[in-house]
Amino acid sequence: MTATTTAPVAAPRTGTPARRPSARLRAWATRAPLLPALIFMIVVTQLPFVATLVISFFDWNSLYPDARHFTGLDNYQEVLTDPDLRHSVWTTVLLTVAVVLASLVLGLVLALLLDRRFRGRGIVRTLLIAPFLVVPVAAALLWKHVLYNPEYGLLNGLLHYVGGPQPDWISSTPLLAVEASLVWQWTPFMMLILLAGLQSRDHEQIEAARVDGASDWQIFVHLTLPHLRRYLELGALLGSIYIVQNFDAVFTITSGGLGTANLPYTVYQSFYQAHENGLASAAGVLVVIGSIVIATFALRVVSSLFREEVSRA
Amino acid sequence: MSTTALRARRARGKGAGLGLLAWLLGIAFFLPIAWMALTSFHSETDAATNPPSFAAALTLDGYREFFGAGGGASPWPALINSTVASVASTLLVLLLAFPAAYALSINRVRKWTDVLFFFLSTKMLPVVAGLLPIYLFANNAGMLDNIWLLVILYTSMNLPIAVWMMQSFLAEIPVAVIEAARVDGARLPTVLARVVAPIALPGIAATALICFIFSWNELLFARVLTGVVAETAPVFLTGFITSQGLFLAKVCAASLVISLPVLAAGFAAQDKLVQGLSLGAVK
Numbered sequence: 001m002t003a004t005t006t007a008p009v010a011a012p013r014t015g016t017p018a019r020r021p022s023a024r025l026r027a028w029a030t031r032a033p034l035l036p037a038l039i040f041m042i043v044v045t046q047l048p049f050v051a052t053l054v055i056s057f058f059d060w061n062s063l064y065p066d067a068r069h070f071t072g073l074d075n076y077q078e079v080l081t082d083p084d085l086r087h088s089v090w091t092t093v094l095l096t097v098a099v100v101l102a103s104l105v106l107g108l109v110l111a112l113l114l115d116r117r118f119r120g121r122g123i124v125r126t127l128l129i130a131p132f133l134v135v136p137v138a139a140a141l142l143w144k145h146v147l148y149n150p151e152y153g154l155l156n157g158l159l160h161y162v163g164g165p166q167p168d169w170i171s172s173t174p175l176l177a178v179e180a181s182l183v184w185q186w187t188p189f190m191m192l193i194l195l196a197g198l199q200s201r202d203h204e205q206i207e208a209a210r211v212d213g214a215s216d217w218q219i220f221v222h223l224t225l226p227h228l229r230r231y232l233e234l235g236a237l238l239g240s241i242y243i244v245q246n247f248d249a250v251f252t253i254t255s256g257g258l259g260t261a262n263l264p265y266t267v268y269q270s271f272y273q274a275h276e277n278g279l280a281s282a283a284g285v286l287v288v289i290g291s292i293v294i295a296t297f298a299l300r301v302v303s304s305l306f307r308e309e310v311s312r313a
Numbered sequence: 314m315s316t317t318a319l320r321a322r323r324a325r326g327k328g329a330g331l332g333l334l335a336w337l338l339g340i341a342f343f344l345p346i347a348w349m350a351l352t353s354f355h356s357e358t359d360a361a362t363n364p365p366s367f368a369a370a371l372t373l374d375g376y377r378e379f380f381g382a383g384g385g386a387s388p389w390p391a392l393i394n395s396t397v398a399s400v401a402s403t404l405l406v407l408l409l410a411f412p413a414a415y416a417l418s419i420n421r422v423r424k425w426t427d428v429l430f431f432f433l434s435t436k437m438l439p440v441v442a443g444l445l446p447i448y449l450f451a452n453n454a455g456m457l458d459n460i461w462l463l464v465i466l467y468t469s470m471n472l473p474i475a476v477w478m479m480q481s482f483l484a485e486i487p488v489a490v491i492e493a494a495r496v497d498g499a500r501l502p503t504v505l506a507r508v509v510a511p512i513a514l515p516g517i518a519a520t521a522l523i524c525f526i527f528s529w530n531e532l533l534f535a536r537v538l539t540g541v542v543a544e545t546a547p548v549f550l551t552g553f554i555t556s557q558g559l560f561l562a563k564v565c566a567a568s569l570v571i572s573l574p575v576l577a578a579g580f581a582a583q584d585k586l587v588q589g590l591s592l593g594a595v596k
Contacts, residue, residue, distance in 0.1 A: 118332030
């Protein structure tokens with residue numbers, strides 16, 4: 001505030017060269033508190049990415065460091081034509097879309113239920129948030145060993161009571177098994193965002209519609225859903241950013257086996273186990289390009305919400 | 314009269330039904346955690362039965378096993394490492410984010426929204442994209458298996474979230490309060506520490522709790538960059554990925570103990586959780 005208000009006043013009044021550096025000094029004084037954080041972020045997050053980009057143009061296996069040489073786009077060609085990697089791209093898309101949509105729909109149902117007044121609402125809210133607050137690896141272990149285990153898992157135990165079948169969940173539907181555990185963890189996240197959206201509705205408008213004889217369904221379709229649209233978008237996009245990058249559940253539940261290896265897992269594997277630095281970097285760059293596509297939309301949504309907040313304030 | 318009364322009664326009946334449904338879904342979502350907690354207090358033989366033994370005798374053996382009574386690796390080094398990594402990175406995040414948030418909300422730099430969105434965009438850069446050069450750097454610099462490397466990386470992971478959250482909290486502080494302090498001749502560090510921080514304390518606390526949760530949960534960096542010395546709690550948990558005979562009670566005890574700090578922090582920050590997770594976009 002001080003820089004923008006005092007600097008223009010000071011400049012025309014004196015106009016001497018001696019005043020100029022002081023204005024510049026003030027601008028730097030304003031910037032100073034920001035700089036440590038900014039420089040830290042650039043060094044720790046941008047430089048490694050530049051390095052990844054450079055490495056992706058080299059044929060570089062860390063077991064044979066002397067054979068390192070520039071190969072241009074060969075790594076990209078290999079990544080894009082490798083059936084395993086292609087499959088992992090497809091898996092990533094499938095996993096992300098399925099988990100985001102399912103948790104969004106479930107989250108919406110739960111948010112609508114929680115938006116009503118009923119006895120013990122606070123307790124139910126707490127119960128619902130809990131899955132999101134289990135360490136992701138622990139949650140994956142819980143699903144893998146305690147729920148899915150074909151011999152003594154809880155799911156088959158409960159099926160036993162009703163005389164149902166005793167499937168081997170992870171072997172028969174591996175991707176679905178991973179997705180279910182992620183939906184369980186991410187539904188609370190969606191619910192919280194959508195609940196905040198519901199609670200920011202204009203209640204007078206809804207009352208007016210009700211007085212005019214609108215049914216609950218009409219109010220939901222014509223007032224609530226349009227209002228929630230941006231919250232749904234925000235939930236979907238933030239969820240996508242986190243789930244595209246998911247490593248913990250795939251690593252823990254299936255160890256990338258049975259066709260569940262997504263891109264982060266494949267990148268991890270290709271450099272951690274195969275020591276193919278160039279290939280891993282090329283795959284990493286491709287993940288980034290995919291994320292940038294999602295992120296562009298995400299940033300737009302966040303920025304529209306943000307501008308609304310700023311203009312309201 | 315009778316129709317409105319009837320409608321009101323029907324609405325009340327429907328409301329009770331929906332309340333019941335909410336309760337059922339809440340319990341269904343919580344059931345895996347409740348079952349995990351119950352199983353952690355069962356003996357290994359009672360834990361691995363089909364049909365499940367709900368009413369089996371309770372014991373602390375699972376916890377004893379987890380803490381190394383049976384000759385397994387002790388989880389304490391991993392728990393201490395996780396605590397160091399989470400607490401140190403959270404403090405560093407606050408130290409960097411607080412002045413930055415001041416320059417983005419109260420005494421704003423030019424193009425402050427661009428700077429905010431730069432911070433946000435780094436959050437969208439996938440971790441795997443920078444993993445390899447960080448690994449190579451750590452390898453050359455002798456920083457592999459060093460907990461302070463994780464502190465640096467977790468700081469970069471959480472700094473954008475913290476900057477966004479804090480700038481939204483600081484923007485709510487009336488400018489007059491700060492102007493008054495500046496007129497009195499207080500220097501910036503004094504203004505930050507004596508005037509801004511006390512007002513923004515609830516927001517700062519929520520930010521800290523959320524950063525703590527993300528650091529505590531992190532697996533990929535820790536898995537790749539640590540070994541025996543700097544292993545964190547999630548990496549310790551990956552030791553349970555392959556089945557090891559009867560070990561359900563131990564797995565449940567381990568998962569629960571390692572999740573406790575996150576559950577505690579999460580419930581403490583419950584009201585600000587959405588704001589943090591949506592990077593301040595939703596209040």
